[in-house]
Amino acid sequence: MTPLSTTPPTLADVAELAGVSRQTVSNAVNNPDLLRSDTLARVQDAIEALGYSPNRAARNLRTRASHLIGMRIGPAQEGTANATMDRFVHSLVETSREAGYHVLLFAGSGEDPLAGYDDLLRSTAVDAFVVTDTYLGNPQAVWLEQRRAPFVAFGRPWDHPDARHPWVDVDGAAGTDLATTHLLDRGHQRIAWIGWRKDSRIGEDRRAGWSRALHARGLPTTGLASRVEDTVASGREASAVLLDEAQPTAFVCASDTLAMGVLHTFRDRGITAGREMSVVGFDDSQVAQVVPFGLTSVRQPLEDVAVEIVKALEGLLAHPPTIATSALLVPTLALRGSS
Amino acid sequence: MTPLSTTPPTLADVAELAGVSRQTVSNAVNNPDLLRSDTLARVQDAIEALGYSPNRAARNLRTRASHLIGMRIGPAQEGTANATMDRFVHSLVETSREAGYHVLLFAGSGEDPLAGYDDLLRSTAVDAFVVTDTYLGNPQAVWLEQRRAPFVAFGRPWDHPDARHPWVDVDGAAGTDLATTHLLDRGHQRIAWIGWRKDSRIGEDRRAGWSRALHARGLPTTGLASRVEDTVASGREASAVLLDEAQPTAFVCASDTLAMGVLHTFRDRGITAGREMSVVGFDDSQVAQVVPFGLTSVRQPLEDVAVEIVKALEGLLAHPPTIATSALLVPTLALRGSS
DNA sequence: GGGATCGTCTTGATCGATCCAATGAGACCA
DNA sequence: TGGTCTCATTGGATCGATCAAGACGATCCC
Known part of the structure; x- marks a missing residue:
């Protein structure tokens, strides 16, 4: 045929x-x-x-558009439970397809994270970018803005409130608020927080949701918070210390990785995670889903994030471009045995 | 500037x-x-x-090459511990970059898995494909071969031994053999198998490694094997039944998902995974890495797979094309607390 | 009835690179 | 001196699509 x-x-x-x-x-x-x-x-x-x-090449040449969206993919993080990217990438690919775009992946070439962007931009290989790692105060967003390159960020421009590019983000505070309120409704009074170091904007955002929820019920947060690195070992240590010093009956964590650390401590001490002693993680990773009895976790609506991002991209690339719209989406709580 | x-x-x-x-x-x-x-x-x-x-478009038009490699990405599998894709995609992107290629992702449009391939092929949007799901006896490989489309498969052409396309695969039997032998060396005598249903070629391959290792030491396999679906619940049930009926002291599983089911049963019965009662999974997923005490697991050398695939692609796309070379790589064992 | 308008279709130029064949300059040798 | 050969460089055609403008007939309205 x-x-x-x-x-x-x-x-x-x-x-x-x-x-x-x-x-x-x-x-x-x-x-x-x-x-x-x-x-x-x-x-x-x-x-x-x-x-x-x-023929795509001929069309691209004439119309000065490739219908490709570039996205940098960082190295897979081993030893953590960060499964965000996997789910997001798929959602983005699927949503882009419906809008007539394909996704082009490129690697961050180590030392110079801008090299990949620059290359694709100058060779007009992609129409726009999706930038996913805006949290480190990294230069991508600023640099792309200066070059007037169309891009949408997954993540708020924390350090550049006057940024003019469109972005989509998930309300971390709303997520931890949801988690904490859920625990409060289950009768917990002393709910501990294990999060990231203070220089992480995302970490502080998530922490804010926890303290907001406690304060809303007139409960104190003093002595119940810990800020550590995002590793299982750190979560384990932090939870052990908190158990000894503050006697919490529940933990809200900034990540599933840290939550696994808490489960580790529970195991050390013969505690079973459940209604009495609860743990909630963040990201709804595969780990949360398959660990025995399951880990309750805040789930980011990545499918919706992708939809919003593509919507914003379509706006940017329309003729004439429409005004940048940004969106802050609310996560949900995946309830499992650990709470 | x-x-x-x-x-x-x-x-x-x-x-x-x-x-x-x-x-x-x-x-x-x-x-x-x-x-x-x-x-x-x-x-x-x-x-x-x-x-x-x-300008990429102009160059592509003239040279009839896009320097893009297409790869279909299936939906993220929730509720399982299958982390293969994430790691592989990154390795592929990185390796392709070094060879001057970018990776274009496209979604399998539900009902017709060939639509995406056909579209990209006819519009000459990509130079070649990487096909990752050859195991289901799916039509991609055969169809692409008929169209003389350049592609390399990650996975052996199980059902088409006379296939002429290059492929790269990981020797599953070697992996489970490694795992089983490791357990034998630790002193186990009765080692059970929990794998997939018989129609899965990959599953049977992995099973073969387990039985091979046992037979090599003159040990029987009768009554020690179970074939179920790839879910945590199935692994949990199967391990419970095996414990009752065959008294194994160790389990080798076809996936980390199933291994998590075994850990679940251990938990049900107050058994601690370790030297006495061991479990080994397959894929070295994030779950295996962060679960308390860690899950020993067979790790696929995905970085090497990517290298071999890109090598084969370069051969296919060279002028003149070189002969298709295929490679079967050997996995390693990531030792952790569960064994 | 004539000019403007509309709907439909066609022609030639163009996007920015590479392919191909050809040119000019110089080196070398007889 | 003239011929051949190599090296370095050039000009024109080309890839396959879209853009811009124009051609043509039919319709409409004053």
Whole structure:
């Protein structure tokens, strides 16, 4: 049916078969309304017969658009439970497809994180970027803005409140508030926090949700918080110390990785996670899902994030570009046995 | 330094600045040896000064190559510990970059898994594919072969031994053999197997390694094997039954998901995983890494897989194409507390 | 009836690179 | 001196699509 390994048919081939000009075929593909219905049908038949599909390179050259979205992918983090990227990438790919875009992955070339962006930008290989790691105060966003490169960030511009690019983010505080309130509703009074070091904006955001929820019920937070690195070992140590010094009956953690550390401590001490002694994680990683009895965890609506990001991208790339819209989405709580 | 939002410089711009012809600039980029060293330097200065980078679309159109590798990405599997893709994708992106390729992701559009391939192929959007799900006896490989589309498979062509395309795979049997032998060396005699249903070629391959290792020491396998679905619940049930009926002291599992099910049963019965009662999983997922005390697991050398795949791709896309080479790589064992 | 308007389709130029064949300058040898 | 050969460089055509403008007939309205 479809020809094997011959040169693919071109516009001209279709035009000849249908007995029309090249431009008419082009219109049949891009502006069908411009054609009389009978010629449209004739051209479509020819397209079908030849199995024609417009050559991407030629189209890209002429229209100055590639319909590709670039996204940098960092090294997989081993030893942690960070499963965000996997789910997000898939959602983004799926949503982009519906909008007529494909996703181009590129690696951060170690020392110079901008090199990849610069290269793709100058060679006009992609139409826009999705930037996922805005939290480190990293230069990508600022640099891309200066170059007037279209991009949407997954993550708020914490350090640049006057940034003008569109962004989409998940309300971490709302997530931990949800988690903490859930524990309060279950009767807990002393709920501890294990989060990241103070220089992490995301970490502080999530911590704020925890303290907000406690204060809303008139409960104190003093002595119940700990800030450590994002490793299982740190979570284990921190929870051990908190148990000894503050006697909490529940833990809210900034990540599933830290929550696994808490479960580790529980195991050390013969405690079973559940209604009495609870733990809640953040990210709803695979780990949370498969660990015995399950780890209750805050789940980011990554599918929705992808939808919003693509929406913003479409706006940026429209002619004329529409005003940048940003969105802050609310996570949900995946309830499991650990709470 | 770099111009803001103006049209990027073209070959002609560089040529004018350097006082040479367009073709000379093209040669400076693609065949520097053809130029006299002083003109080369002059052209390179001009390139540097203008921040020139060849327009991808134009180059693609002329050379009939996109330097893009397409890869289909399936939906993230929730509720399992399958972390293979994440690690592999990153390795592939990184390795491809070194070979001058970028990775284009596309989604499997539900009902028709071939649609995505067909589309990209006909529009000459990608040079080749990496096909990752060859195990289901799925039609991709056969179909791509018929269309003479260049592709490399991650996974053996189980059902088509006469397939002529290059492939790279990990020797599952070698992995489970490694795991089983490790347990034997630790003194275990009765080692159970929990794997997938019989129609899974990969599952049978991994099972073969387990039975091979036991038979090599003259130990029986009868009554020690179970074949179930790849879920935590199935692993939990299967291990419970095996413990009652066959009294094994160790379990080798076809996946970390199943191994988590075993840990679940251990927990149910107050058993602590370790030297006495051991479990080994497969895939070295994040779950295996962060679960308390750690889950010993067979680790696929995905970085090496990516290298081999890219090597094969370069062969396919070379002029003239070199003969397809396939590779079967050996996994390693990540030792942790569960064994 | 003539000019403006609309709907439909066509022609030639163009995007920015590379391919191909050809040119000029110089080296070398007879 | 003239011919051949190599090296370095050039000009024109080309990849396959879209853009911009124009051609043509039919319709409409004063």
